[in-house]
Amino acid sequence: MNVTVVGAGYVGLVTAACLADLGHRVVGVDRDHGRVALLQAGGVPIYEPGLDELVRRNQQAGRLRFTTALAQAVPEAEVLFIAVGTPPQEDGSADLQHVLDVARQVGRNLRGFQVVVNKSTVPVGTGDRVQAAIAEALRRRSLGQTPFAVVSNPEFLKEGAAIDDFMRPDRIVVGLPDGPEAERARAALTQLYAPFNRHHERTVWMDRPSAELTKYAANAMLATRISFMNEMALLADQVGADIDAVRRGIGADHRIGHSFLYAGMGYGGSCFPKDTRALVHTAAEQGLRLRVVEAVERVNRAQKQRLVQHLLALFGPDLHGRRFAVWGLAFKPQTNDMREAPSRTVVSELLRRGAEVVAHDPVAGDEARRCLAQDLGGPLHAWPGLRLVDDPHNALDGAHALLLLTEWKCFHNPDWARVVAHMADAVVLDGRNLYDPAQLQAGGVAHIGIGRRNALGQARLDAARSGRPQAAVPPGQALPL
Ligand SMILES: NC(=O)c1ccc[n+]([C@@H]2O[C@H](COP(=O)([O-])OP(=O)(O)OC[C@H]3O[C@@H](n4cnc5c(N)ncnc54)[C@H](O)[C@@H]3O)[C@@H](O)[C@H]2O)c1
Incomplete structure (x- = not known):
């Protein structure tokens, strides 16, 4: 045809x-x-x-x-x-x-x-x-x-x-x-x-009309599952449960299934955020409130701040003199799309607070530069604290923490001994729950995920919150993994 x-x-x-x-x-x-x-x-x-x-x-x-x-x-x-x-x-x-x-x-x-x-x-x-x-x-x-x-x-x-x-x-x-x-x-x-x-x-x-509504209903349903799991992850953090165990436990129920049950930094991209908002708007035009969808969106907005909250708990509100390595910027792996990517919230917030951010993304670097300039309200040369590097290991030098923001395949199995050796402190903030907290614990690395963490990560957060932050683990002192 x-x-x-x-x-x-x-x-x-x-x-x-x-x-x-x-x-x-x-x-x-x-x-x-x-x-x-x-x-x-x-x-x-x-x-x-x-x-x-x-x-x-x-x-x-x-x-x-x-x-x-x-x-x-x-x-x-x-x-x-x-x-x-x-x-x-x-x-x-x-x-x-x-x-x-x-x-x-x-x-x-x-x-x-x-x-x-x-x-x-x-x-x-x-x-x-x-x-x-x-x-x-x-x-x-x-x-x-x-x-x-x-x-x-x-x-x-x-x-x-x-x-x-x-x-x-x-x-x-x-x-x-x-x-x-x-x-x-x-x-x-x-x-x-x-x-x-x-x-x-x-x-x-x-x-x-049913076909038009089907598209929005599908995206709202998927977004709901994500926000639901993110809320469960908040509770898991409080009560000492592991959201990944919960995910596997509920996903095995065939009425629930395993898809879209991953807690993380909140959904981004060109569809879920805009489509949930548009659906709420369509309902409002009809004099209706979609309370579930409204809550999904609210939870998601808050979730994008979750990693920043952990960082502020660990390092305080003024991040001058702190350097953070960022792995992954795209809103999800296998795309260069940066629309509403959670990384934008995190990176701009860190820069505004004076931190140095050294980031690597396998394909979204150029798009990230364009979007971050938009978010920060001007050309990036006004933000010398931001550097994008071609090799993920070059992001690690002197970093006070590694932030995993997009679960690209190339980040799945890092050589942890090599990673930690370059860093000023052995702390990993895992925005996608990609890493095994126990494995990192065994190597002396503090891991803080979304609804999951290891004892070292928990100790870091507890100490910081009680006003007695723990000393950094100097380079090379984390155990080889
Ligand atoms: N991206 C996704 O994953 C996805 C998935 C399902 C549905 N959608 C929906 O599909 C639609 C397109 O999304 P996208 O991500 O492909 O958008 P996009 O921004 O990647 O592409 C839109 C293209 O349309 C072109 N365009 C705009 N006005 C035009 C005009 N008057 N004449 C000719 N070209 C014009 C733009 O130049 C651009 O190249 C949106 O409604 C989106 O919600 C997107």
Whole structure:
């Protein structure tokens, strides 16, 4: 089929490349000239495992091309995807200007029946607004009778595993419009997604508002599990329980399952924070309060401060003269996405308090520089305390603590003897509960996680809180591991 995908970001680019790989002829459209030029030259503007190879292969096969010219890409499409950003506004609502802008341009250029598929995450009722915007543009062209269908097809891919998620979906949610065009739209999407439904039917057909709400409900549910575990972790800290044991204990119940039960520094990324807020906003517009979702968001905001609170307990509020090593900045592994990454909260807070921060991330360094400059309100050269280094071990020299903020694979099994040998103090703040507290204890390393810690970590915190901070363990004095 001839497919146009508008928006060449994390969702649009993956959608375009994957549909091309299924044999469709795909045009990817973006208004960002630099992004399109890079794609045309064989580059890929985001880090997503396997994406560069997939894009290149399909470009070479002539099934995938990129352009900024939406007006030309509209008429040739049988199916046109809208996959542009819907960023949060001040009041928490989703900003629909890009989606509606594309809808108007579609209406200005549409010729004959076309299925417009909204893949961006949008509040209930947006499908109606997209339909109205297209209809209005057609009326202005005196083409008010031209048939078209607006379908909701929310995307559930995870950054870092986006290609696999797209190519092997648990389900494909499709919300059809009311009216006579629904069956034509169903036929088009049945054909488009046929390869995914060969083994068994994965498409869940429904009405458009239900599909729009399904996306938000899914993200709110996942965010709820995370905030729930983070709250349990706070209690675990107080009562001396280990949240990881609790996680395994409850996850084994098949009604609960193991996914999304990890306590940590709070969720970030481009979806959960903005989508939970937008859902609360949608409810408020209907005169409803979603108390559970509101609490999920509140707990998450507080959780992003958890590691900072531990640091302040250990080192006091003034961090001048303290140096911290940071491993990982991206909001999760396998992506360079820094949107709402918890690391941003931690690193900016430490810098504002006068600390030196030496950080390493395998891929998100450039994005981190851009985002931190935004958070700190100016260019980074005004913050000489921040350094980004290419080798994780170079972050450790003279550090008073190591902060693990993203659980990249390369941080899973460090050579602890080498790590500690470089540091001024053998303290690890483990924001992702990646490390085994007992193993670090055996090596003389104080470990403080989220709802888990070893006796050395606990002793450090107890002593600091009682006003008798313990002396640092000098380099080389932690036991070899
Ligand atoms: N990132 C994810 O993991 C994910 C997962 C599921 C759903 N979503 C949703 O998908 C949508 C897109 O998210 P994303 O992460 O891909 O965003 P993104 O910011 O990575 O990409 C959006 C792209 O759209 C382009 N764009 C904006 N307005 C345009 C216009 N008028 N014409 C052409 N191009 C335009 C931008 O230049 C940008 O390249 C959002 O609604 C998001 O909530 C994202």
